[in-house]
Amino acid sequence: MELELVCIRHGRTQWNRDKRYLGHTDIGILEESQLELLSVKEALKERVFQKVFCSDLKRCRETLDLIYPTSADQVAFDKRLREMDFGDWEGQTYDQLKHSDMYREWLDNPQTVTPPGGESWGCFQQRLVDFMDSLVCIMKEEDNDNPMRSILLVTHGGVIRQLATMTIPDLMFWDFTVDPGSLLSLKLTMYEGQWVGRLK
Structure with missing residues (x-):
């Protein structure tokens, strides 16, 4: 079983511009993002996807509307595709948090430190594992005559990195960056019950 996962990070928001932590806070994209997203829209123009998934947050919904307009009943808006919840650190910048011992520990080892009032790394990872597992069932339901399935995913930078x-x-998580409005395509193969991928 093979799958192409075309991952789009949402367009730029004001908090992205300000370099503020943006997790579950539901804000939209900047007007200028429409121009930034034109190249992605062009890249997707002739594409046909078996499924379209989108984070339910406003910035991803707005991005999808711009880059791949489709009827709402053709899209699965999935809370599992939200960015990590940064809790009390939502809306804060590095300069505002750098004097916190807990914050510095989290930067060094996010798997063992949870932002106050936020989401643990384990919970963040598990919901993405659940999402990827659900793709197996979806792909089995698709037409077996088409060996290569393609799915469009509009989500967040941390989610794309973790996938x-x-x-x-x-x-490793910090090995690459995912800029707002960028596209990253993963080619995945099911091997011994797990998705194994490479950058396409």
Whole structure:
């Protein structure tokens, strides 16, 4: 079973511009993002996807509307695709948080430190594992005459990084960046019950 996962990070928001932590806070994209997203829209123009998934947050919904307009009943808006919840650190910048011992510990080892009032790394990772597992069932329901399925995913930078880290051997979370409005395509193969991927 093979799957192409075309991952789009939402367009730029004011908090992205200000370099503020943005997790579950539901704000939209900047007007200028429409121009920034034109190249992604062009890249997707002739594409046909078996499924379209989108984070339920406003910035992703707005991005999808711009880059791949489709009827709402053709899209699965999925809370599992939300960015990590940064809790009390939502809306804060590095300069505002850098004097906190807990914050510095979290930067060094996010798997063992949870933002106050926020989401643990384990919970963040598990909901993405659940999402990827659900794709197996979806793909089995699709037409077996089409060996390569393509799914469009409009989501968040941390989610895209984590999906790549979970599927590409030896890839670490901080090995690459995902800019607002960028596209990253993963080619995945089901091997011994797990998705194994590479950057396409």
